[in-house]
Amino acid sequence: MSDLHARLVASFDETAVLDLLRRAVSVPSVTGTEAAFAALLADELHRLGAENVRTAEFLPGRPNVTATRRSGSDRPPVLLIGHTDTVHVRGWRERWAGDPREDPFGGAVVDGCLWGRGAADLKAGICMTLAAVHLLDQAGIPLAQDVQFSFVGDEESGEPGSGISAGMRHFCRDLDDGTLPRPGFAVYVEPSCLNVYAAQIGFFIADITVRGRSAYFGVPEQGVDALKATHAILSALWAHDERIRQAADHPLVGGSFLLVTGIEGGGFIAVPETCRVSLIRKLRPGEDLDEARLAMEAALHGTALHPDIRVEIGYPAGRDHPVGGIPFETLPNEPELRRLIGCIQAAAPGRGAIEGAPFWSEASFLTARGIPAVYFAPGDIRICHTFEERVPLQEYREGILALALFLAGAGRQTCC
Incomplete structure (x- = not known):
């Protein structure tokens, strides 16, 4: 792998990869407004010589972008996938007023990092995929298998009436009906600090x-106190949380829990008629989402309440399941996962550890279809969705090199 790595380093164009990322960040794509960024990506895919570059609307005016770069190999393609939308920028300019970082779409470079909305989540990852294939072309190194690109919208959930994975659902329909080829392995480019x-x-x-x-x-005495009933319901939920936490932790994502996130009720000098409670339930890989929902509902229905109290439950965040998002795990002995780790460690010593995602994203749409998938990209998820969003340029560079090694087939015989 060392000779291959040296050839890639010799062909690396720092100016070009920085320009690509800056152009990506400069195009706003807050959820619902992904079209302009999708058009930029389609142009870049044409420049790469990709075939079947396709923009298909998953909702009016909101396209996904897909394409394939051929290799001549009969191996199953590798899928490089990421979402085109970002969270909002409200308050960004006020936070950075008078600073080079004031423009959330300016791509300012400060302290070795490129700053801006979407820089880490996840335009650096998308640009990494394009730059890695371009780097192989520049170095005269062929792809070891076809590369399938898919850039989908509607992953983020911060804007009203959106953020339900509509783009990913549309993409999966194309996979299921054979419109798009079925990959053998997928890299979803959510930021992972190159782990x-x-x-x-x-x-x-x-x-x-x-x-x-x-x-x-x-x-x-003429009323029925919703707040008093809610007190009993909260006690039942917290007792249910204690039972959930008794299960063993998952080695990568830790333990399960139920967290009450909000309560609202009352407000008049009267018996409270309505009270609302919000909660989130975390699941470990291997837990069934339907079973978890039914167990929570059973805990509520087992609460002794006044007969005139009515309890309604809504689930507003269905993703790859009607009420939420499914956990997943790709086993560490998956050959392409091991090979990817070896390529990362060659390009970025100290990175490439196997970890668990402290978030839910859309790779579980793929694993549910039997496609092994992982998250890998530059950037730190802990600063995304904040005014601190940025990506270290060294990390971006190393990610491009690592992915280029992987797409060139490095380590296939030795499995790294």
Whole structure:
């Protein structure tokens, strides 16, 4: 691998890869407005000589972009996939007023990092995929297998009426009906600090509405107190959380839990008629989401409440499951995962550890279809969605080199 790595380093164009990332960040693509960035990506794929470059709308005015770069190999393609949308920039300019970082789409380079909305989540990862294939071309090194690109919208969940993985659902329909080839391995370019996230949490969010009957405070016996009922429901939920936490931790993503995230009720000088509770349930790989939901509902229904109390439960965050997102794990002995780790360690010593994703994203759509998938890209998820979003340029550079090694087939015989 060392000779191959040396050839890639010799052909690396620092100016070009920085320009690509800056151009990507300069195109706003807050969820719902992905079209301009999708057009930029389609142009870049044409420049790479990719075939079947396709922009297909998953919702009106909101396209996915897919393409394939041929290799001549009969191996199953590797899928490089990421989402085109970012979270909003409200408050960014105020936070950085008078600073080079003031423009959230300016791509300022400060302290060796490129700053801006989407820089880490996840435009550096998308640019890494394009730059890695271009680097192989520049070095005269062929692809070891076909590379399938897919850039989908609607992953982020911060904007009203969006963020339900509509782009990923559309992409998976194309996989299922044979419109797109089925990959043998997938790299989803969520930021991972150049480690490999081989597992992710699952989740569901529940909004619980407790309804009683209001009454003037002077005659409370005429009412049914929703806040009092909610107290009993909260006690049941916290007891359920304690039972959940007794299960063994998963080695990569830790333990499961139920977290009450909000409560709202009352507000008048009267018996509270309505109270609302929000919660999130974390699942480990191997837990069934339907079973987790039913267990939570059973805990609620087992609570002794006034007969006139009504409890309604809504699940507002369905993704690859009607009520939430499914956990997954790609086993560490997966050959392409091991090979990817070896390539990362060759290009970025000290990186390439197998870890668990401290988030839910869309790779579980793929693993549910039997496609091994991992997260890998430059950037730190812990600063994404904040005014501190940035990506270290050294990490971006090393990610390009690592992915180029992987796409060239490095380590295939020795499995790194």
